[in-house]
Every structure is written in structure tokens, then in C-alpha cells.
Amino acid sequence: MPKDFRIWLGGGFILLLLLAAIFAPLISPFDPLEQDLLSATMAPGQDPSHIIGTDSLGRDVLSRLIFACRIALTVAFVAATLACLAGTFLGMLAGYLGGWWDATISRLIDIWMAFPPVLLSILLVAVLGTGIHSVIAAIVVIDWTRFARVVRAETQQQARLEYTEAATALGMSRGTILFREILPNVVPVILVLLSLEMGIAVIVEAILSFVGLSVSTDTPTWGGMIAEGRQIIYQAWWVLVFPLVTLFLTVLAFNQLGDGLRQWLDPMLKR
Amino acid sequence: MLIEAQKISLDVPDMGHQAVFGQRRKLRILKDVSLSINASETVGIVGESGSGKTSLGRTLLRLYQPSAGQLLFDGQDISSLSRVEMTPLRRRMQMIFQDPQSSLNPRHSIGNILSGALQLHGLDASEKALAAILARVGLPASALQRYPHQLSGGQRQRVGIARAIALRPDFIVADEIVSGLDVSTQAQVLDLLRGLKAEMGMALAFISHDLSVVRHLCDRVIIMRAGEIVEEGRTVDVFAAPKTEFTRNLIDCIPLPEPRPGWL
Numbered sequence: 001m002p003k004d005f006r007i008w009l010g011g012g013f014i015l016l017l018l019l020a021a022i023f024a025p026l027i028s029p030f031d032p033l034e035q036d037l038l039s040a041t042m043a044p045g046q047d048p049s050h051i052i053g054t055d056s057l058g059r060d061v062l063s064r065l066i067f068a069c070r071i072a073l074t075v076a077f078v079a080a081t082l083a084c085l086a087g088t089f090l091g092m093l094a095g096y097l098g099g100w101w102d103a104t105i106s107r108l109i110d111i112w113m114a115f116p117p118v119l120l121s122i123l124l125v126a127v128l129g130t131g132i133h134s135v136i137a138a139i140v141v142i143d144w145t146r147f148a149r150v151v152r153a154e155t156q157q158q159a160r161l162e163y164t165e166a167a168t169a170l171g172m173s174r175g176t177i178l179f180r181e182i183l184p185n186v187v188p189v190i191l192v193l194l195s196l197e198m199g200i201a202v203i204v205e206a207i208l209s210f211v212g213l214s215v216s217t218d219t220p221t222w223g224g225m226i227a228e229g230r231q232i233i234y235q236a237w238w239v240l241v242f243p244l245v246t247l248f249l250t251v252l253a254f255n256q257l258g259d260g261l262r263q264w265l266d267p268m269l270k271r
Numbered sequence: 272m273l274i275e276a277q278k279i280s281l282d283v284p285d286m287g288h289q290a291v292f293g294q295r296r297k298l299r300i301l302k303d304v305s306l307s308i309n310a311s312e313t314v315g316i317v318g319e320s321g322s323g324k325t326s327l328g329r330t331l332l333r334l335y336q337p338s339a340g341q342l343l344f345d346g347q348d349i350s351s352l353s354r355v356e357m358t359p360l361r362r363r364m365q366m367i368f369q370d371p372q373s374s375l376n377p378r379h380s381i382g383n384i385l386s387g388a389l390q391l392h393g394l395d396a397s398e399k400a401l402a403a404i405l406a407r408v409g410l411p412a413s414a415l416q417r418y419p420h421q422l423s424g425g426q427r428q429r430v431g432i433a434r435a436i437a438l439r440p441d442f443i444v445a446d447e448i449v450s451g452l453d454v455s456t457q458a459q460v461l462d463l464l465r466g467l468k469a470e471m472g473m474a475l476a477f478i479s480h481d482l483s484v485v486r487h488l489c490d491r492v493i494i495m496r497a498g499e500i501v502e503e504g505r506t507v508d509v510f511a512a513p514k515t516e517f518t519r520n521l522i523d524c525i526p527l528p529e530p531r532p533g534w535l
Contacts, residue, residue, distance in 0.1 A: 162374035166434070168334060170388045171361030174354070180387070184378035 002264040010195075010257030017250060021069035030060035032067040032220045041236040053238040055228060061242055064220040068243065071132065071214070071221045072250065075205040079139035080197040086140060087147025088190055094148070095155025096178050106152070109145045117142050121204060125213045135214050139201050147193055154189050158182045188265035192258050199254030206247055222247045272343070273442055273474050274331055275307040279340030279350070281323075281330050281498075300326050302498045303340070310441065311472040315485035315506065317521070318495035325369075327495065328444040328478050332364050333357055345441070362392045365435035369447040371427035375419040381405075381430055382415035388437050408433045408463060425456035429463065436467055444476045449484070461488065482525050486510055494518050 002008070020027065029049060036058035044053045052061045094105035121138040128134040158164065159182060167177045208214040209223030217224060222243040229240025281301035284294075300323045308314050318324045329335050333342065333349055342350040344360060352360075368374035375384060382401055389396035402412035408429040419427055428448060435443050445464065449457040465488060468475055479485050485492055485506070492509050494502040494517070502509060502518045513519045 162368045162370060163376040165329075165334060166366065166368060166374045167376075168354075169332060169361065169364075169366045170434075170438075171358040171391055172387075173358075176391075181376055181379075185376070 002260065004260040004264055006256040006260035007264060010253040010255075010260060013249060013253035014257065017069050017073060017253075020066050021073050024066045024070060028060075028063035028066045030063040032059060032063040033218060035059060041232065041239075043236070044238050052242050053236065055225075055239045056232050056236065061225075061239060064225060065222075065242060065246055068220040068222045068225065071209075071219065072202050072205060072247075074132065075135055075139070076198040076201045076254070079136040079143075079201045079205075080194055082136065082140045083143045083197060083201075084147050084190060084194050087144035088151045088186075090144070091148040091151030092155050092178055092182070092186070095152040096159050096174070096182065098156075102152070105148065109148055112142075112145045115142075118207065121208065122211070122213060125208060130213055130216065132215050135205055135208055138208070139204050142204075143197060143200065146197060147190070150189060150193055151186060154186050155182055158185045188261075191265065192262040195254055195258035195261060199251040199258070202247065202250050202254065272307050273310045273312075273345055274476075275343040276305055276331065276337075277341040277343070278303040278305050279330060279337040279342055280304070281326055281335055282338040283326075297338075299338075300498050301330065301337070304498075304500055305340075306493060306500065306503070308442070308474050308476060310474055311468075312491065313468065313475045313477060313489045315489035315492040316476055316478045316495060317480065317482060317485055317492060319480065321497075322495040323498040324478050324480075324495050325446055326498075328366070328446050328476055331476060332366055332444055333360075334366070362438045363440050364442045365438060365440040365444075367428075367431050367435045367443060367445040367448045370451055371424065371431040372419070372451075374431055375427060375434075377419055379418075380415065381417050381419070381422075384419075384430065385415075385434060385437055388434055392438055394438065404433050404437050407436065407467065424452055425460060428452060428456075428460055432460070432464065432467070436471065436473075439471065440473055442474045442476070444478065446478045447480070450479075450481070457484075464488075482510075482521060494521065 040058040042054045094102040124138040125134045206223035209221040225243040282297040285296045285298045316324045386396040
């Protein structure tokens with residue numbers, strides 16, 4: 001069992017969000033899209049049923065916050081996992097096979113990382129059209145390089161250890177060595193990166209929905225709520241602040257989980 | 272003649288020099304080395320650090336491809352066989368590594384390490400067979416569930432030996448296998464190796480810089496320096512009457528059990 005409180009705190013918060021996203025229709029007090037102009041921009045506590053207030057169209061902020069978890073977490077989990085699979089696969093090939101493979105994949109990564117990421121994602125979404133699929137595609141296309149670079153370096157280091165040579169001496173094929181011998185030793189690094197990448201994916205999704213390039217505007221997202229709240233910041237601060245704090249805490253939770261995992265899974269630090 | 276090397280050379284890319292264009296400069300670390308090892312013979316390969324003895328051992332097992340010369344295993348030319356073509360021969364030649372800490376995969380249990388080797392060559396990998404192999408190297412069957420970091424250095428090296436003998440090979444290269452162990456553990460591991468050798472009768476190339484160990488273990492000895500063989504012969508002959516200055520100096524470096532009076 002990990003002793004690190006960061007794993008429990010970060011993981012706990014993410015679990016909470018996950019439950020909120022799954023059971024959103026059951027736990028949210030209002031329909032997130034239901035407008036009620038008579039109770040627009042109500043401050044938190046002004047009406048006991050709207051716990052953290054309403055926005056300029058009278059929609060319940062808490063309900064919108066809860067429903068927005070669905071988009072945020074879907075993007076976080078799906079995009080980060082896909083980026084991880086693509087990046088890990090290419091990184092392992094480059095790191096283990098070396099030579100021509102390494103040269104090609106490494107140059108590809110260098111070129112890829114020279115593009116400004118925000119511009120590239122906006123461009124991608126503009127070409128693919130808005131929607132959750134495009135957001136996920138944009139994140140995967142941009143961020144596989146993070147995994148590829150780190151996994152390549154780690155694979156190279158593992159491949160130099162004598163257990164890979166021992167496996168060759170036993171007559172194992174390269175594929176078996178890569179997946180049976182090296183992969184289990186690279187998994188800790190991958191898990192840590194995966195959790196950090198989920199935090200990044202949440203931010204990217206928020207940026208894209210802030211500029212209106214994520215899902216359609218009638219679906220609540222944290223970025224979209226922040227964009228709406230920004231316009232009425234002097235009249236109704238809560239419309240901006242609550243999604244902002246939730247976003248902040250979510251990314252913090254993913255990062256803390258990642259750091260905690262790094263400490264916990266590193267055999268050198270553990271022993 | 273089980274293993275025969277005829278004028279083999281080994282080049283490796285020189286990592287200290289990066290060419291802007293074209294290939295890296297090559298460094299020749301083995302120069303026209305010829306040697307032969309008979310079935311069930313123990314040959315010591317001795318030399319300073321950097322003399323190429325480890326590279327020689329690995330080239331004999333075709334872990335490295337010789338850049339020139341011919342390498343015969345049991346009469347078959349293996350000097351340019353591909354990885355796949357080598358696979359069936361791998362069962363017959365094995366290696367024991369210097370550092371059992373890094374030669375055993377930290378993420379696999381001992382049972383997993385041994386069964387992986389056996390299954391690869393379609394041999395019996397039942398719990399009973401694994402326990403029998405561990406018993407041969409003096410480890411309890413309970414070690415099967417252990418992971419390498421849960422064992423002591425000596426026990427880890429026993430696992431390294433177990434992995435090599437599990438396939439019942441005809442030829443084993445033992446590369447400085449005791450240099451990472453303390454003196455009493457060294458003696459135990461060497462006793463074990465000698466016992467297994469007598470019992471199973473495989474040929475052994477014993478790479479070491481420790482002449483006193485080689486003297487007790489080996490039938491024949493090969494002295495290497497800077498990638499070349501400087502002297503070779505029966506152990507008793509070489510130690511009794513070294514032919515070259517270099518060998519004489521090496522032998523003079525063996526610490527005496529009882530220091531000469533007035534040594535300090």
C-alpha cells in the first residue's frame with residue numbers, strides 16, 4: 001500500500017469527480033441547461049436551492065459544474081491513454097531497435113515539438129470540426145511526443161542492462177525481449193507520465209472550450225463556464241471562480257497523483 | 272573441438288568520436304584471436320581490465336558478431352548466422368554474468384525467470400522441475416516466488432548459474448562471476464560451479480582477472496592483453512614457466528598467503 005498522502009489525496013479527488021460525472025443526472029439539483037431568467041445571477045446562498053448561485057441565464061452553476069466533469073474526464077482519460085499508447089509504442093521501438101528506427105522517430109519527435117502546440121490544436125480542431133472527438137484527436141496528435149521521448153530514453157537505459165543480454169543469450173526474440181523483459185520495467189515511468197498527461201489534457205480541453213472550439217456551446221464545460229463568467233465578472237464573480245477552482249484542483253490532483261506514483265513506484269527510492 | 276575461433280576480430284563504433292557525416296570510426300578490440308575449447312574442458316581467460324576478455328567471451332557466444340574471422344560451434348560455422356538462425360543453438364551455449372543485480376530482471380520472480388528460459392526451448396517448466404534446478408544450485412524451492420532484490424548477492428549469483436544450467440548447455444561462458452561477491456561467498460560459488468561442472472560435464476570458459484582462482488579451476492589458460500592472446504597453455508605449465516614478461520608480471524601480482532618477512 002502506498003504511504004504517500006499525495007496518492008490518496010489526488011486519487012481521492014479524481015475518484016470523487018469520476019463519481020460525480022457518472023451519477024451527474026442523479027446528484028445535480030437542476031437540469032444544467034434549464035434557463036430561468038427570473039433567477040439570473042443569484043449569488044451563492046441567496047436562494048437555498050442554488051447552493052453556489054446561478055449564471056446570467058439563471059442556470060444552476062453547481063449542476064453545470066457537475067455535468068462538465070463528464071467532458072473533462074472523458075477527454076482526460078481517453079486522450080491521455082491514446083497518446084500514451086501511441087507514444088509508448090514508438091518510443092520503445094526507437095529506444096530498443098536503435099539505428100534507422102531511432103533516427104527516424106527521434107527526428108519526427110523533434111519536428112513535432114517545434115510546432116506551437118496551442119496553434120496546432122486550434123488548427124486541428126478547425127480542420128476536423130468541433131466536438132469531443134476532435135479535442136481528443138488534437139491532444140493525441142500533439143502529446144504523443146511527451147511519451148515517446150521519455151519512453152525512448154528509459155527503454156535505451158533498460159536495454160543496456162545485462163538482463164536484456166541474458167535474454168538474448170537464452171534465445172529470446174526481439175519482440176519477446178521488448179514486451180516481456182523491458183516493458184514491465186518501463187511501466188512505472190509510463191504510469192507517472194499518464195497521470196501528468198491527464199492533467200494536461202484537462203487544461204487543453206478547457207483552453208479549447210474557452211475559445212469555443214471544443215464541444216457545442218450548449219454542453220457545459222469548465223472552459224466554457226469560465227468564458228461566460230469572464231464577461232460578467234463584476235456582477236457575478238461566482239460564475240467564473242467555481243469552475244476555475246475546480247479546474248485548478250483537478251489538474252493539481254492529477255499532478256500530485258503523478259508525483260506520488262513516481263515516488264512509490266521507483267524501486268531505488270522504495271528500498 | 273566444441274568451440275573454435277579462427278582469427279576472429281571485433282570492431283565496435285568509437286563512441287568518443289562523432290563523425291559529422293558518414294559512419295563512426297571503428298575501434299578494433301579483438302585482433303586475430305584464435306582459440307579452441309574442447310568438450311568438457313575448463314579454459315581460463317585472463318587479462319587486465321580492457322584487454323578484451325569479456326568481449327571475447329561474448330563473441331564466442333555470438334552475442335557480438337565478429338567483424339572478421341570464423342567461429343565454429345560443434346563444427347558449424349556460426350560467425351554470420353542471424354538472430355533467428357542462432358535460436359536453436361542458444362540452448363547449447365549459455366552465459367553467467369558478472370553482475371547478478373542487473374542480469375536478473377527485477378520485475379520477474381525467480382520462478383518466472385527460470386520458466387521463461389525453459390519454455391522458450393520447449394523444456395519441462397513444471398514447479399517440480401524448477402525446484403529441482405534450484406536444488407542443484409543450493410537454493411530452496413521457496414525462492415521461486417522471490418524477486419531478485421529479495422535475495423542476497425550470493426543467492427542472486429546462484430540464480431544466474433541456475434538459469435545457465437537449466438537448459439543443460441554444452442558450453443558456458445562465466446564472466447567474472449565472483450568479482451562482485453565477498454571472499455567467503457566467492458569460495459562457495461566457485462565450489463558450486465566446480466561441482467556442477469564435474470556433474471554435468473559442460474565446457475567452461477572462465478573469464479577472470481583473479482589468477483589464483485583460475486589456477487585452481489582451469490585445465491588451460493589464455494592470457495590476453497590489448498585484444499590479443501599473449502600466451503596460452505596448460506595451467507600448470509603457464510604458472511610454472513611463464514613464457515612472456517607480461518604473464519610473469521601478472522603472476523607476480525598474486526598476493527601470497529603468507530607475506531614475506533620484512534615486506535612492510
